[in-house]
Amino acid sequence: SAVISQKPSRDICQRGTSLTIQCQVDSQVTMMFWYRQQPGQSLTLIATANQGSEATYESGFVIDKFPISRPNLTFSTLTVSNMSPEDSSIYLCSVRDRGTYGYTFGSGTRLTVV
Amino acid sequence: AQKVTQAQTEISVVEKEDVTLDCVYETRDTTYYLFWYKQPPSGELVFLIRRNSFDEQNEISGRYSWNFQKSTSSFNFTITASQVVDSAVYFCALSEWGFTEANSKLTFGKGITLSVRP
Numbered sequence: 389s390a391v392i393s394q395k396p397s398r399d400i401c402q403r404g405t406s407l408t409i410q411c412q413v414d415s416q417v418t419m420m421f422w423y424r425q426q427p428g429q430s431l432t433l434i435a436t437a438n439q440g441s442e443a444t445y446e447s448g449f450v451i452d453k454f455p456i457s458r459p460n461l462t463f464s465t466l467t468v469s470n471m472s473p474e475d476s477s478i479y480l481c482s483v484r485d486r487g488t489y490g491y492t493f494g495s496g497t498r499l500t501v502v
Numbered sequence: 503a504q505k506v507t508q509a510q511t512e513i514s515v516v517e518k519e520d521v522t523l524d525c526v527y528e529t530r531d532t533t534y535y536l537f538w539y540k541q542p543p544s545g546e547l548v549f550l551i552r553r554n555s556f557d558e559q560n561e562i563s564g565r566y567s568w569n570f571q572k573s574t575s576s577f578n579f580t581i582t583a584s585q586v587v588d589s590a591v592y593f594c595a596l597s598e599w600g601f602t603e604a605n606s607k608l609t610f611g612k613g614i615t616l617s618v619r620p
Contacts, residue, residue: 421607431610478545484606491608493547
C-alpha cells in the first residue's frame with residue numbers, strides 16, 4: 389500500500405494567519421482526500437482532490453477557506469486560511485489504494501490556533 | 503446517502519475482559535466496503551480491517567474478530583482478552599465503492615473511546 393509523508397506534524401499558529409499542509413505519496417494516485425478531525429470528534433471529509441482539476445468540496449467547506457492544490461499525482465497541499473481558534477483540529481490526508489480498495493492516511497497535522 | 507452509527511461512545515473494561523464495539527451502517531449501494539480503524543492517543547489512524555459487501559465471512563486476527571451481518575447492516579468488532587495497549591478510539595467507516603471514483607469517499611462513525619484498565 390501507499391506511504392504518505394505529511395508535514396508539518398503539528399503547529400501552533402496565530403489567528404488570522406494561514407497554514408499550508410503538505411502530503412507526499414510514494415506512488416501515483418488519482419484521488420487524494422483531506423479530512424478534518426475536531427477535538428474529540430470523528431473525521432469529516434473536507435474535499436477530494438484530483439490531479440489537474442479543481443477540488444470537490446463537501447457541504448460546509450469552501451475553497452476560500454481551504455484552498456487545495458494538486459500539481460501532480462504524488463503531491464497535494466491543503467491551506468487553512470485566515471485561521472480562528474475553531475480551526476484547531478487534526479488535519480489528515482488520505483489516498484485510496486486501487487489494488488486493495490483500502491485507504492491509507494497520513495500521520496496527521498495537529499493544528500492549534502491561538 | 504451513506505451513514506455509519508457507533509452508538510457506544512465510551513467503554514471502560516478491565517484488562518483481560520472481552521469487549522465488543524458495535525457498528526451499524528446505512529447505504530443504498532449493493533457494492534460497498536466496511537473498515538475499522540484504531541486511533542491511539544498519538545493521533546495516527548491505524549488500519550485494522552476491510553470487508554467488502556459480498557464477503558460475509560467472519561474474520562479473526564489474533565485477539566481481534568469481526569462479525570459482519572448484512573441482514574442487520576452491522577459490522578461489529580470484538581477484542582478478546584483486552585490489553586492496556588488496546589486503549590484508543592476505534593472508528594468504523596463505510597465506502598460506497600461504485601464504478602466511478604466520485605463516490606469512493608470514506609464516511610466515518612463518531613468513534614468509540616475504549617479504555618482498558620490494568
